[in-house]
Amino acid sequence: MSAKLDNASRRGFIKGSLMMIPAVTVGSGVSLTAKADEPPANLADYQPTYFTDDEWRFVMAACDRLIPSDGDGPGALETNVPIFIDKQMEGKFGHAADWYMKPPFHPDVSPLFGYQSPLTPREVYRKGIEATQEYCQAQHGKSFAALDHDLQTQVLTQLEKGDITFDDVSATQFFAFLLQNTKEGYFADPIHGGNKHMASWKFIGFPGARASYLAWVDQRDKAYPLGPVSLTGERG
Amino acid sequence: MAKTNPHVDVVMIGLGWTSSIMGMELTDEGLSVLALERGPDQDTVPDFAYPKMADELTYGVRYQLMQRPAKSTLTVRHGIQDLAVPYRSLGSFLPGNGVGGAGTHWNGHTWRPQPNELRLKSYVEENFGADIIPDEMTIQDYGVTYDELEPHFDRFEKVAGISGKAGNLNGEIQEGGNPFEGWRSDDYPLPPMKRTLNDTLFRDMAASEGLHPFPLPAANASQAYTNPYGMQLAPCNYCGFCERYGCLNYSKSSPQTCVLGALKQRKNFAYRANCEVMKVNLASDGKTATGVTYIDENGDEVIQPADLVIMGAYSLHNVHLLLLSGIGKPYDPISGEGVVGKNYAYQMNGGATLYFKDKHFNPFIGAGANGETLNDFGVEQIDFGQEGFIGGSYFNAAMTNGQPIRNMPLPKGAPSWGAEWKQAVQETYGHTMTIGSHGSNMAYRDCYLDLDPNYTDDHGRPLMRMTFNWKDNDVRMTQFMKQKIDALSKALGPDDYKLSFKDFDSQYDVRPYQTTHNVGGAIMGSDPKSSVLNRYLQTWDVHNVFVMGASAFPQNLQYNPTGMVGGLTYWAAKAIREQYLPNPGPLVQA
Ligand SMILES: Cc1cc2nc3c(=O)[nH]c(=O)nc-3n(C[C@H](O)[C@H](O)[C@H](O)COP(=O)(O)OP(=O)(O)OC[C@H]3O[C@@H](n4cnc5c(N)ncnc54)[C@H](O)[C@@H]3O)c2cc1C
Ligand code: SF4
Numbered sequence: 015m016s017a018k019l020d021n022a023s024r025r026g027f028i029k030g031s032l033m034m035i036p037a038v039t040v041g042s043g044v045s046l047t048a049k050a051d052e053p054p055a056n057l058a059d060y061q062p063t064y065f066t067d068d069e070w071r072f073v074m075a076a077c078d079r080l081i082p083s084d085g086d087g088p089g090a091l092e093t094n095v096p097i098f099i100d101k102q103m104e105g106k107f108g109h110a111a112d113w114y115m116k117p118p119f120h121p122d123v124s125p126l127f128g129y130q131s132p133l134t135p136r137e138v139y140r141k142g143i144e145a146t147q148e149y150c151q152a153q154h155g156k157s158f159a160a161l162d163h164d165l166q167t168q169v170l171t172q173l174e175k176g177d178i179t180f181d182d183v184s185a186t187q188f189f190a191f192l193l194q195n196t197k198e199g200y201f202a203d204p205i206h207g208g209n210k211h212m213a214s215w216k217f218i219g220f221p222g223a224r225a226s227y228l229a230w231v232d233q234r235d236k237a238y239p240l241g242p243v244s245l246t247g248e249r250g
Numbered sequence: 251m252a253k254t255n256p257h258v259d260v261v262m263i264g265l266g267w268t269s270s271i272m273g274m275e276l277t278d279e280g281l282s283v284l285a286l287e288r289g290p291d292q293d294t295v296p297d298f299a300y301p302k303m304a305d306e307l308t309y310g311v312r313y314q315l316m317q318r319p320a321k322s323t324l325t326v327r328h329g330i331q332d333l334a335v336p337y338r339s340l341g342s343f344l345p346g347n348g349v350g351g352a353g354t355h356w357n358g359h360t361w362r363p364q365p366n367e368l369r370l371k372s373y374v375e376e377n378f379g380a381d382i383i384p385d386e387m388t389i390q391d392y393g394v395t396y397d398e399l400e401p402h403f404d405r406f407e408k409v410a411g412i413s414g415k416a417g418n419l420n421g422e423i424q425e426g427g428n429p430f431e432g433w434r435s436d437d438y439p440l441p442p443m444k445r446t447l448n449d450t451l452f453r454d455m456a457a458s459e460g461l462h463p464f465p466l467p468a469a470n471a472s473q474a475y476t477n478p479y480g481m482q483l484a485p486c487n488y489c490g491f492c493e494r495y496g497c498l499n500y501s502k503s504s505p506q507t508c509v510l511g512a513l514k515q516r517k518n519f520a521y522r523a524n525c526e527v528m529k530v531n532l533a534s535d536g537k538t539a540t541g542v543t544y545i546d547e548n549g550d551e552v553i554q555p556a557d558l559v560i561m562g563a564y565s566l567h568n569v570h571l572l573l574l575s576g577i578g579k580p581y582d583p584i585s586g587e588g589v590v591g592k593n594y595a596y597q598m599n600g601g602a603t604l605y606f607k608d609k610h611f612n613p614f615i616g617a618g619a620n621g622e623t624l625n626d627f628g629v630e631q632i633d634f635g636q637e638g639f640i641g642g643s644y645f646n647a648a649m650t651n652g653q654p655i656r657n658m659p660l661p662k663g664a665p666s667w668g669a670e671w672k673q674a675v676q677e678t679y680g681h682t683m684t685i686g687s688h689g690s691n692m693a694y695r696d697c698y699l700d701l702d703p704n705y706t707d708d709h710g711r712p713l714m715r716m717t718f719n720w721k722d723n724d725v726r727m728t729q730f731m732k733q734k735i736d737a738l739s740k741a742l743g744p745d746d747y748k749l750s751f752k753d754f755d756s757q758y759d760v761r762p763y764q765t766t767h768n769v770g771g772a773i774m775g776s777d778p779k780s781s782v783l784n785r786y787l788q789t790w791d792v793h794n795v796f797v798m799g800a801s802a803f804p805q806n807l808q809y810n811p812t813g814m815v816g817g818l819t820y821w822a823a824k825a826i827r828e829q830y831l832p833n834p835g836p837l838v839q840a
Contacts, residue, residue: 112318125761128337
């Protein structure tokens with residue numbers, strides 16, 4: 015028992031690390047992360063990559079209800095949440111790239127067993143938006159985006175509670191993705207396309223990517239004084 | 251046709267905590283040791299360097315460092331009559347993937363078991379009578395004692411540079427430590443971490459209630475430290491991106507920071523990343539292993555001959571590989587015969603969220619194992635006969651992070667979206683703390699692991715199937731803890747608080763994260779009829795296969811597993827070095 019080995023995968027050099035944040039791409043080749051030196055996009059000018067124009071109007075209107083601009087703090091539209099969601103559709107999340115997606119599927123088992131649909135999240139969005147638009151046309155004679163705010167809230171609540179059901183997609187699952195991604199886009203680092211100018215972090219008092227607090231640990235019960243920083247290099 | 255590599259003395263499956271430690275111990279003997287790790291190579295630089303780690307979406311929410319279910323997962327069901335369905339996306343537990351394993355992205359709560367947890371069945375029988383053990387409960391003794399393991403716990407704590415305060419030094423109770431812990435031969439190598447507001451509030455309240463609070467033993471360095479391998483840890487900066495992240499500061503004890511830097515220097519050690527072991531190969535008599543077969547980074551099948559096989563693939567994967575390799579008899583829950591897969595157990599936790607309008611907790615200032623704890627309701631402290639359950643728990647008031655996507659506790663009745671949600675977020679963020687109960691989970695006849703009949707992985711191998719649900723004994727335990735935590739929460743005088751504990755109608759839910767403390771399935775013991783491994787973690791049936799990790803636990807401890815896993819690894823290494831190598835064969839006669 016004495017054979018000597020050469021270490022096949024030992025690193026011979028240290029790779030540069032500063033701001034090497036990989037752009038996650040799946041198939042489409044679209045970059046999902048913002049560049050450090052570019053200002054965040056203007057939502058009104060943004061051309062969605064995944065969503066069609068009709069779908070985009072839905073996403074904008076729905077995000078605006080989920081995190082409205084009313085009251086204190088920014089809303090989903092001021093913080094570019096729809097842009098975040100569009101980018102997510104092109105990434106690993108939208109494609110369920112990391113999930114086990116082999117059949118057989120048993121979508122009717124108890125929800126306690128987690129995701130059991132054969133649809134990828136981006137397919138859930140596509141079918142969910144289409145079905146919701148059809149529902150709005152049939153019930154209210156208008157597309158979702160054209161409804162008044164109260165009716166929009168009502169429709170979203172119905173989706174959330176499962177009071178509306180669709181044939182080829184789960185309404186509650188569709189709503190759950192929409193709400194989850196909206197909150198992610200609101201609170202995630204701006205490098206992912208939402209949380210424009212770290213507005214949500216400023217609103218709640220989260221210092222973002224500072225990640226260094228040794229001097230502050232035992233200064234108990236005092237509000238932390240510094241604003242947030244982002245992976246994009248932006249400082250607030 | 252599979253290619254065959256040159257022979258090595260030892261092949262290790264996986265390169266997390268257990269294989270890293272084993273690598274040091276066995277290269278010390280001059281053996282050639284090769285570790286095969288299915289995931290990527292990763293190290294502090296460049297992989298965990300600032301600022302890219304400080305990205306909640308990528309690492310905290312999308313699990314960049316964890317196992318990908320697309321590549322590796324299992325199926326889950328509640329009962330033996332049910333159809334199991336795949337754990338398609340991660341939730342309840344998050345196994346690691348890549349060099350360092352889950353030890354890269356753990357929290358670092360580092361505990362030793364209480365001595366009687368290791369002889370639980372005997373302890374219960376001696377003190378409360380065998381008849382209090384429910385029929386379906388299959389608890390066992392570990393077959394190794396606390397006294398035997400003590401030097402190895404100490405060794406692991408020194409290698410990992412644990413920050414804490416001893417409560418029992420050689421039998422003498424120490425002020426400010428855990429008076430209910432087993433004896434220790436030495437204090438922790440580093441003093442406790444700094445105290446945050448939640449710590450001091452909880453500590454002062456608990457002390458005034460006559461309880462015994464102490465700082466959580468932490469694998470986050472409170473000071474600069476050099477370990478016995480010469481590896482250096484820098485003081486933790488409470489970065490708030492600890493659990494689910496690699497440490498950007500060389501402060502979290504991990505295989506990389508504590509062991510691998512030294513191990514990689516050794517000429518008789520090598521590791522290959524992106525190499526997934528398919529199975530352990532057996533000689534034609536089935537009594538010894540000849541090595542392993544793996545798929546290399548190019549997708550080619552490779553046979554790796556070796557004299558000794560160490561499984562360090564994480565508890566769940568160890569059991570899967572045993573089942574796939576035909577080592578040991580698979581467990582049958584109907585007859586109760588067979589052993590591999592038997593006694594899978596988890597962790598029974600609950601907690602309270604407390605809201606204080608006027609207090610600033612600055613939750614983003616936190617470390618993985620930053621917290622104040624108490625063990626007054628531990629396994630050894632409870633009268634099982636009187637309370638009507640077997641088990642125990644420790645409580646912790648921990649402040650690990652304030653990452654807003656996942657860490658946004660809201661008051662009772664707050665809506666989950668809309669203008670009122672936004673208002674609740676603003677009012678609550680930074681003003682809450684938690685008290686958690688981290689409790690034991692017993693083993694049961696119908697909680698086990700086997701191969702799934704319906705689902706396969708990319709290589710056509712059957713997935714493993716987990717059959718698991720919560721049982722009344724453990725719910726009674728957690729309901730007992732709920733009463734205690736309710737009272738402690740009230741005593742802290744918050745503006746509002748809410749409790750979240752399992753109840754008698756609770757079923758296992760794979761969606762919310764609970765813990766990555768999956769235990770059992772390849773349990774240790776003193777009888778080959780009821781265990782897979784002997785007391786040295788050697789398989790009873792194939793003497794040159796040793797299985798590390800929490801798969802060896804016959805039922806779960808009240809604590810997080812890694813202190814015990816580390817201690818057991820050093821214990822097994824000593825047996826291999828001193829007994830097995832001079833005379834290879836079964837270390838315990840069946
Ligand atoms: C989020 C999180 C928080 C945690 N917090 C704590 C805590 O606070 N306290 C505590 O005590 N414990 C904690 N744990 C658990 C702790 O991480 C584990 O107990 C510990 O890492 C187990 O070490 P191991 O060597 O057995 O397995 P791991 O560290 O998981 O290493 C196993 C390795 O084997 C590899 N592997 C698997 N299958 C194969 C194969 N077929 N071929 C090749 N390689 C393979 C895996 O990719 C992995 O890298 C936590 C875990 C997680 C995920
Ligand atoms: S909290 Fe401390 S130990 Fe944890 S990742 Fe941050 S610096 Fe490292």
